[in-house]
Amino acid sequence: MSPNAVVSPAVTHPVVHQALELAQVIDGHNDLPHRARNIAGYSVEGLLAGSPFQTDVDRLRRGGVGxxxxxxxxxxxxxxxxxxxxxxxxxxxxxxxxxxxxEVFELARTGDDVRRIWGRGKIASLLGAEGGDSIGGSLAVLRMMARLGLRYMTLTHNYNVPWADSATDEPVLGGLSDFGREVVREMNRLGVLADLSHVSADTMRDAIRTSSAPVIFSHSSCQALCAHPRNVPDDVLASLPGNGGVLMVAFVPMFLSEEYDAWFRGGQQGPRPPVTVDHVADHVEHAREVAGIDHIGLGSDYDGFDDFPEEMTSVSGFAPLLDRLAERGWSARDLSRLTGANVLRVLDETGAESVAAGRR
Known part of the structure; x- marks a missing residue:
């Protein structure tokens, strides 16, 4: 990595500094565009520091996000x-x-783009569409979004689409329809990653069987530790080495703690159950144990929810998590796989040739 790359001053553990020299954080999911629509009329002003969002440039830098x-x-x-x-x-x-x-951000489409942008000391920016609703049932729309740089699409959001079942809706198809499998194959051709966050477990399995390219979970956690339907079962995690995909662990408290989830769904009566950096670290380590060190990453969901674990309330929150994992004995090499190297591999494997097809 270039000496111009920014290493987070919020990180305290020397092993984390070494890890970030190998690979900065590539965060799988940030909802700033939608939050900016809702409260700022899509304004892009005031995002250097002290923004009203959970995201601004100063806090991205302090979190080690590249x-x-x-x-x-x-x-x-x-x-x-x-x-x-x-x-x-x-x-x-x-x-x-x-x-x-x-001077801060630059569009990236490939792993090589990310490395080049890091070399300039900037933050590589990639596009991910959340929900198959975004293409309106049209492969032509998918192709146009790929030309603009779309690198993943979450197959569903909270409700089913006509061609795929969601994790938080009543199942209709038992996975993907024939058209849903066609969508996944076209995404493979275009270099648009199939993102399986939000989809039902049967859709996860169907998409992994269908996909000839690695899949990702841009912001999900582990069902074995928290039985929220948005989380990923162990059998799906165990299939990721065969596919080459990556689970990017989310920081949303409902996905991390069953106590918090019950409190939230129950009307938030009484004291808020504590959710800490250790909850996130536990999910990261469980995913490492089941899927393997080469198939994990981080997908925060900042600006997509109002409440996050203690010490992790904004995009600077990657730093305390990485420090905690280092305290638990993670090596710099393994931390670098988590922060960005695994996602870079996926971008490389689905990269230049496939993405070029999306521009035609």
Whole structure:
């Protein structure tokens, strides 16, 4: 890595400094575009420091973030045409963000792009659409989004799409429809990763069987530790080495702690159950044990929820997590796989040739 790369001053453990020299954090999921739509009219101003969001440049730097998948999200309840428009508006927000802060952010499509951008001391910015609603049932829309740099699409959000079952809706298909499998194959061709966060366990299994490329979970945690339907069962985690995919552990308290989830679903009566950096570290270590060290990453979901674990309330929160894992005995090499190297491998394996096809 270039000596110009920024190492987080919020990190205290020397092993973490070594890890970030090998691979900075590539965060799988940040909802700033949608949050900016809701509370700032898509303004890109005021994001250097002290923003009203959980995300700004100063806190990204302090968190050790060198790569960010920006989520471009359309509400599942929108009509198809509106969902497509909504998603394109959020892609436009990301492009305007890059134009407004060219000294900080640069668009990345491939692993080599990320490395080049790191070498310039900037934050690589990648696009991920959250929910198959975003393409409005049209492969042509998917192809156009790929031309704009889309690198993953979450197959569903909280509700089913006509071609895939969601984790948080009543199952209809038992996985993917024939068209859903066609969507996955076209994503493979275009270099758009199939993101299996939010989908049902049967859809996860069906998509992994269908996909000829590595899949990702951009922001999910482990069902064995917290039985939330958004989390990933161990049999699916165990299948990732055969596929080459990566689980990017989410920081949302409902996915980390069954006590918190019950409290939240029960109307938030009484004291909030504590959720700490150790809850996140436990999920990371469970994923490492089941899927293996080469198949884990981090996908925060910052600006997608209002409450996060203690010490991890903004994008600077990667630093205390990495420090805690180092305290638990992680080596610099293994931490670097978690922070970014595993995702870089996936980008490399689905990279230049496939992405070029998406531009044609």
């Amino acid at each position: 790569g960010q998948f920006w989520s471009v999200y359309a509400d599942s309840e929108l009509p198809a045409v509106e969902a497509v428009q909504y998603t394109f508006e959020q892609i436009d927000f990301v492009y305007r963000l890059l134009d407004r802060y060219p």
